[in-house]
Amino acid sequence: MSSPRLLRPLRPFLQGQLPLRPAQIAIPRASTQLRMNATTSTDSKDAAEKSSSKNVSSSSGDPIITRLEELSTEPESKISRMPRSLEALYLQPLRREAEFGHPTCDLQLRSYSIRNLEFFCDFALRAAYYLNLAAFGPIPLPKKIERWTVPKSTFIFKKSQENFERITLRRLIQIKDGHPEAVQVWLAFLQKHAYYGIGMKANVWEFSKIDFAKDMERSTIEETKKLLESKWEHMGHSKKMSIEDMQEFMATERRKIAGGR
Amino acid sequence: MSMFRSKKLDIGCFTNIKIIRDHSKRKAFEAAEPERQALRYVIRNTTLPARTRAIAQLQLTQMHCYTRPTQIRNRCVLGGKARGVLRAFKMTRYNFRMEALAGNLPGVKKASW
Known part of the structure; x- marks a missing residue:
């Protein structure tokens, strides 16, 4: 998941080791012939081309330029590109569309360094896409700036002080219409691949039927009653009162409230 | 006070006697906090008899000074x-x-800036 690995697949192309495979005829874009990793196929034409290109590159000493020249001379029908999954890494993260727009999860990411934060936001968005979650963001929230001023030296040299600050950057990613389980999986995945120097905080909401509380009551009310009875015994007046007792008690209470002891 | 101090050193930072003392005060306060709060509640509750409240006051003042949050x-x-x-x-x-x-x-x- 480290960032340099992202660049690795491109390196052979840049160095001209792998030729950009031209398509012979108009082959559909999804065909495997177009994939870059298919360059090891036993195509004699290709092999010859490869060796020639290598020779050219070794003689001219600038593989990229020769490659570009070749490309420019080739007709339009020859399409070449990376596999889609690889290409997606260099493009904006894909997004799902929310059908209803009910927010189900607010993920706040915090960091002191913008690079890590941006990278991890990107990662989170991609993960959300593949989990079929509609993610919105990253919304930049206000920075938190904390500053401290300390004397540089001992007490008497109060005149020369130094300022320090810590800026916390925050980003918000909101999931809409997410299934609670999918949201949990997403959060767990992000936690598993937690990036250094990034803090995460999530608010999760679950939606259910209107009479959900009623159902809950019905199922739990009996159990809680049993549990609470033993506790209630210690609360208030445990002994039963007769009407006379009650009247007397009320009278004393009234007297107390009036200020009498 | 040595009775509050742990037998083995239980902090990992720089240590001197003042640090250890402060640490044991924190622990003593944490242990006695429910009791303190209960007594404070009794003292402030005007519906309780005056005697009970007075006893609670005395008990609170007689608690060890290490259990006070102001000592930290x-x-x-x-x-x-x-x-x-x-x-x-x-x-x-x-x-x-x-x-x-x-x-x-x-x-x-x-x-x-």
Whole structure:
């Protein structure tokens, strides 16, 4: 998941080791012939081309330029590109569309360094896409700036002080219409691949039927009653009162409230 | 007080007797907090008999001074100093400056604005 690995697949192309495979005829874009990793196929034409290109590159000493020249001379029908999954890494993260727009999860990411934060936001968005979650963001929230001023030296040299600050950057990613389980999986995945120097905080909401509380009551009310009875015994007046007792008690209470002891 | 002190050293920062004392005060306060709160509640509850409240007052005043929250003082984890300690870093201003300049505090930079 480290960032340099992202660049690795491109390196052979840049160095001209792998030729950009031209398509012979108009082959559909999804065909495997177009994939870059298919360059090891036993195509004699290709092999010859490869060796020639290598020779050219070794003689001219600038593989990229020769490659570009070749490309420019080739007709339009020859399409070449990376596999889609690889290409997606260099493009904006894909997004799902929310059908209803009910927010189900607010993920706040915090960091002191913008690079890590941006990278991890990107990662989170991609993960959300593949989990079929509609993610919105990253919304930049206000920075938190904390500053401290300390004397540089001992007490008497109060005149020369130094300022320090810590800026916390925050980003918000909101999931809409997410299934609670999918949201949990997403959060767990992000936690598993937690990036250094990034803090995460999530608010999760679950939606259910209107009479959900009623159902809950019905199922739990009996159990809680049993549990609470033993506790209630210690609360208030445990002994039963007769009407006379009650009247007397009320009278004393009234007297107390009036200020009498 | 030695009765509050743990038999084995149970803190990992810079240690001197003042630090250890402060640490044992914190632990004593934590242990006695429910009792203190209960007594405070009894004292303030005007519906209770005056006698009960007076007894509660006496009990609260007779509790050990180590169980009082006011006995706790923030101290520097690097030098044990009690003054000029930055709450956010538990360090005195000088230690904070040294650590910040050395880059040991994540996100803390020299500021200019």
